[in-house]
Amino acid sequence: MTSMIGALLFDLDNTLLENEIDAFISAYLAALRAYMSAHLPVDAFVPHLLQATQAMVANEDPNRTNAEVFDAAFFPAFGRTREELAPLFDDFYATRFADLRSLTRPDPATRSLLEWAFEQGVPVVIATNPLFPRTAIEQRLAWAGVPVDRFPYALVTSYEEMHAAKPNPAYYLEIAGRLGQPPEACLMVGDEWEQDVGPALSVGMVAFWISGPDQGVPEGAPAPAGRGRLADFARWVRGVV
Ligand SMILES: [Mg+2]
The missing domain is CATH 3.40.50.1000 (HAD superfamily/HAD-like)
Structure with a gap:
């Protein structure tokens, strides 16, 4: 055939x-917020993250990846550069993200x-x-x-x-x-x-x-x-x- x-x-x-995606996202945001609290103003972290996520959802520019849209929305909101903060995200995913496995x-x-x-x-x-x-x-x-x-x-x-x-x-x-x-x-x-x-x-x-x-x-x-x-x-x- x-x-x-x-x-x-x-x-x-x-x-x-x-x-269970609502529980997973809640736990993910809590873990990421806790990790970043040593480095960024913690009350602003989740709102800026969600706003940058919404910018990605709205993206349909074939010349900009979702990552580029995220970076342009997220890092300037803290007055910081991607180069400064990206290693923190990399370390979070390398060392903490696996803790969420038990939710799946x-x-x-x-x-x-x-x-x-x-x-x-x-x-x-x-x-x-x-x-x-x-x-x-x-x-x-x-x-x-x-x-x-x-x-x-x-x-x-x-x-x-x-x-x-x-x-x-x-x-x-x-x-x-x-x-x-x-x-x-x-x-x-x-x-x-x-x-x-x-x-x-x-x-x-x-x-x-x-x-x-x-x-x-x-x-x-x-x-x-x-x-x-x-x-x-x-x-x-x-x-x-
Ligand atoms: Mg699904």
Whole structure:
């Protein structure tokens, strides 16, 4: 059978890695704030971080990476340079970020699914919202049991790589462009309708919605090609790749 699928795109949190995201973000911000409190005015830290994050979400300038947008918004807010402060972030991710692992669990279907996908020779993309440095994504992939040193992903959408973010359809079009694939040949797998499935469908991608039976497709929205848990996707995808 000739495959219609030219690339598989996977969201990370609550798609490949079980991660109660509100609790995770709270713990992440608390840990980062505590680490930075020795170096920066602590009351301003989280507001400036969130404001710079919003600037990345709004980015769609093909000439500016999300990291460049973050840097331009964040560091001048403290009157400091990236060169001064970047080593602090690097050290946080090298020494503290791993403490958050206990808040996550690998989905039992993840590893065998990705082993199968690589056996098929289909390019695999980690399509997680590109608001984080590559190290934060690589560590979460390791927690999910599918580390970058074992799985040669075609693309991991970190903030250093990308020029748009979810839910902007430009993010999905950038992935397809980077792969040299038409959007129609890309299959996006994700758990959030607003961030993953809706915008992927809007640019013509095929989408599988990681969701429970109690979750409804939004009124008037197109139906995804399939839905269910990741184990359900693993069975379903064998019929289309
Ligand atoms: Mg997700």
